[in-house]
Structures are given as C-alpha cells and as structure tokens.
Amino acid sequence: MKVKIVKVSINELVSATIRKGRQNELPSMHQGWNFSFDKHIRTLANATAYILTADETPDEAEGCMIFQIRDKLVPYMAFVEIAPHNRADPKKYDHVAGCLIAYASRLSLDLGKNEYEGWLSFQVSEEKPEDQIKLMAVYSKKYGALRYDEHTMFIGPDQAAVLIKQYL
Amino acid sequence: MNRETDINTPIGIENDKPWDENKLAGIKNFITGENAKRTDVQRMETKLLAIRLKMQDYLENERVMLKEMHTIDNFLNLHLKALNLSYKKFAKAIGTTDSNLKKYVTISGNRKFNVKLAMKFGHFFNNGPHLWMRVQVKNEMIVYAKKESEFKKYDYRKLLKEESKQKVRKSLPAKSFA
Numbered sequence: 001m002k003v004k005i006v007k008v009s010i011n012e013l014v015s016a017t018i019r020k021g022r023q024n025e026l027p028s029m030h031q032g033w034n035f036s037f038d039k040h041i042r043t044l045a046n047a048t049a050y051i052l053t054a055d056e057t058p059d060e061a062e063g064c065m066i067f068q069i070r071d072k073l074v075p076y077m078a079f080v081e082i083a084p085h086n087r088a089d090p091k092k093y094d095h096v097a098g099c100l101i102a103y104a105s106r107l108s109l110d111l112g113k114n115e116y117e118g119w120l121s122f123q124v125s126e127e128k129p130e131d132q133i134k135l136m137a138v139y140s141k142k143y144g145a146l147r148y149d150e151h152t153m154f155i156g157p158d159q160a161a162v163l164i165k166q167y168l
Numbered sequence: 169m170n171r172e173t174d175i176n177t178p179i180g181i182e183n184d185k186p187w188d189e190n191k192l193a194g195i196k197n198f199i200t201g202e203n204a205k206r207t208d209v210q211r212m213e214t215k216l217l218a219i220r221l222k223m224q225d226y227l228e229n230e231r232v233m234l235k236e237m238h239t240i241d242n243f244l245n246l247h248l249k250a251l252n253l254s255y256k257k258f259a260k261a262i263g264t265t266d267s268n269l270k271k272y273v274t275i276s277g278n279r280k281f282n283v284k285l286a287m288k289f290g291h292f293f294n295n296g297p298h299l300w301m302r303v304q305v306k307n308e309m310i311v312y313a314k315k316e317s318e319f320k321k322y323d324y325r326k327l328l329k330e331e332s333k334q335k336v337r338k339s340l341p342a343k344s345f346a
Contacts, residue, residue, distance in 0.1 A: 034178045035178060035180055035182070066180075070187065071187060071192055073192070074192075074195060077179060077180075078180055078184075079178065079179065079180035080178060080179040080180065081178035081179070081180070082174055082176070082178075086174065087176040091174075094173055094174055095171050095173075095174060096174055097174040097175060098171055098172060101179075106221060109214070109217060109218045109221060110218065110221060110222065110225070115196070115199050115200055115203055116199060117214065117218060118214050118218070119199050119202075121195070123179070123180065123181045124177070124179055124180075124181075125181045126177075135175075135177055139175070142172040142175065143172070146202070148194075148195065148198055149191075151181065152195075154198070154199070154202075156202060157206075157210075157214040157217075158206065158210055158213075158214070160214075160217075161213070161214070161217050164217070166170055166171050
C-alpha cells in the first residue's frame with residue numbers, strides 16, 4: 001500500500017510503501033534494532049511481517065511491524081519499531097510508526113471477526129513502572145489507545161477510522 | 169493532517185507469555201463492554217469502513233482472476249447487510265425497482281452498470297461514485313483479459329513500421345520496381 005511519510009531534512013511528504021516483508025529482509029538486533037523481526041516471525045503463529053520503505057530507497061526498511069491474530073481471535077500488533085536512523089536526532093523520516101500502526105488498525109478491521117472487528121491490541125513494556133505508565137499515557141494521547149492492564153492496550157474501531165484517515 | 173511525531177520507543181514484548189483463559193476472557197469482556205458504549209451509528213460506520221477497505225484492496229489486487237471476481241452485486245449485498253436494508257428498499261430509495269437494478273449489477277444482467285448508478289450508489293453509501301465505477305471497470309478488464317490476444321494487432325509501432333516502409337518505397341527510383 002502506498003503511504004506518505006515526512007522526509008525530515010526537507011520537511012516534505014514523500015512516497016513510501018507498506019508491503020509484506022520476506023524473512024531474509026526483516027531487520028534484526030545485529031543491525032541496531034531493538035527486536036529481531038526475522039527471528040520472531042519464525043516463532044509467532046498466524047503472524048505476518050510488514051515493512052515500510054521509502055520509494056527513494058526501496059530496499060531499506062524505515063520501520064517494521066508484525067501483525068498477528070492472537071489465539072485465533074484477537075487482532076494483535078506483536079512488534080512495531082522504526083529504524084535506528086529514524087530514532088536519531090535528526091531523524092531521517094517521521095510518521096513511519098504512525099503509518100504502520102494505522103496499517104495494523106486497517107488489518108484489524110479486515111481480519112478481526114465479530115466483536116473483535118477493528119479492535120487492535122498491543123503490549124508495551126518499560127523497566128520502571130512509572131515509565132510504563134507514562135508510555136501508556138503517550139500512546140493514549142497520540143493514537144487514542146485504551147489501557148487494558150499493566151502492559152496491554154487497545155485501539156478501537158472508531159480510533160482506527162481516524163488513524164486510517166490521517167496516515168493511509 | 170493532524171499527524172503525530174513518532175515515538176522512539178518500540179511496541180512489543182520479548183519472550184511474551186501465552187495469554188491464559190482468564191486474560192482472554194477479560195479481553196472479551198473489555199471489548200464487549202467498550203462496544204456496548206458505542207452508538208448504532210458508530211457500529212454501522214465501522215462496518216461500512218471495513219467494506220470500503222475491502223473494495224480498495226480488491227481494486228489494488230492486480231492478480232484477480234475471472235473466478236475470483238467480485239461483482240457490483242457482491243459489494244452491494246455487503247453494504248445492504250451492514251445497513252440491515254433489503255434490496256427492494258434500496259432499489260426504491262434510488263428511484264428504481266429491484267428487478268430492474270439486478271439487470272445492471274449482476275453478471276447475468278444484460279445491462280451495464282453506469283456512471284449514473286455509480287453516482288447514486290456513491291452518494292447513498294457515502295463512499296463516492298469513483299469507488300463503484302472503478303470496480304465496474306476492473307471487472308470489465310478482467311473479462312476482457314481473456315480476449316487480450318485479439319487486441320495485440322492494435323499497436324502504434326506496427327503502424328509506424330508500415331508507414332516507414334511505404335516512405336522507403338516511395339523514395340526509391342521508379343525503375344527499381346521495373
């Protein structure tokens with residue numbers, strides 16, 4: 001799917017693509033990422049990995065996301081991460097995570113069945129409980145996520161519609 | 169556009185434990201409770217959005233074969249089901265009858281879905297006429313894809329080649345043809 005991300009150096013929207021990622025092109029901790037997507041995709045059931053690439057550098061992942069239907073019911077964003085160079089200051093591209101989260105919300109509308117239609121779950125974890133609470137508050141503010149328990153959050157169908165409109 | 173700057177912290181948990189029955193039951197209760205807070209209009213809008221996304225995915229899929237084709241009628245039925253509306257009521261609402269409408273939207277129908285109907289569908293379902301018309305054009309292209317070889321003779325390069333040959337013939341002295 002075609003999306004737009006911000007190229008920070010010129011502060012302009014540029015074209016990018018979200019597509020299924022082949023196992024051999026998924027990022028790993030060896031490349032400076034926090035998660036080894038190539039390893040996780042082998043072990044998670046009912047999971048698909050997606051990468052976001054800028055059209056000007058189509059072989060380089062700017063962000064990666066693994067989507068799963070957890071326990072055959074619950075749409076679940078197992079992992080989302082932006083490339084190390086997009087975390088740096090100055091970052092290369094912005095709105096990469098936003099596009100991937102909106103895309104996962106879109107998948108939850110398509111693949112979530114019955115009452116789970118459009119309900120996207122995900123989990124966050126920080127070492128200190130106070131940081132965990134702060135991080136969850138940030139996800140609530142930025143993406144309209146609802147807190148379920150100490151790690152788990154949900155983005156609901158109405159908020160999915162908002163994110164899809166904003167990012168996709 | 170109201171977009172937010174990315175958060176650097178990734179989402180996900182390494183070595184996450186399986187969710188047990190209690191957690192799954194809790195999640196189900198949570199979602200049921202949250203869904204109950206939503207209005208009928210919100211629920212309907214979610215269903216319509218999901219159908220619109222399905223139509224967009226269908227249009228973007230370049231590998232749809234004839235047997236996988238989704239007719240206008242297929243997508244119309246999804247909309248009617250989401251809105252809990254009968255075919256007859258819908259047909260009446262757009263100024264026709266169900267039997268007449270079927271002539272335009274089903275494969276067996278003998279009339280072609282057209283721009284006027286796309287305008288009516290697009291406005292009625294609030295998803296725009298282009299979406300419906302693009303489905304119609306895609307489906308026609310799928311049908312014609314089987315006959316593509318018939319059209320290979322229409323090629324500007326063949327015409328230019330022929331014209332170029334004729335120019336060469338004309339430029340040669342008349343005696344050459346003697």
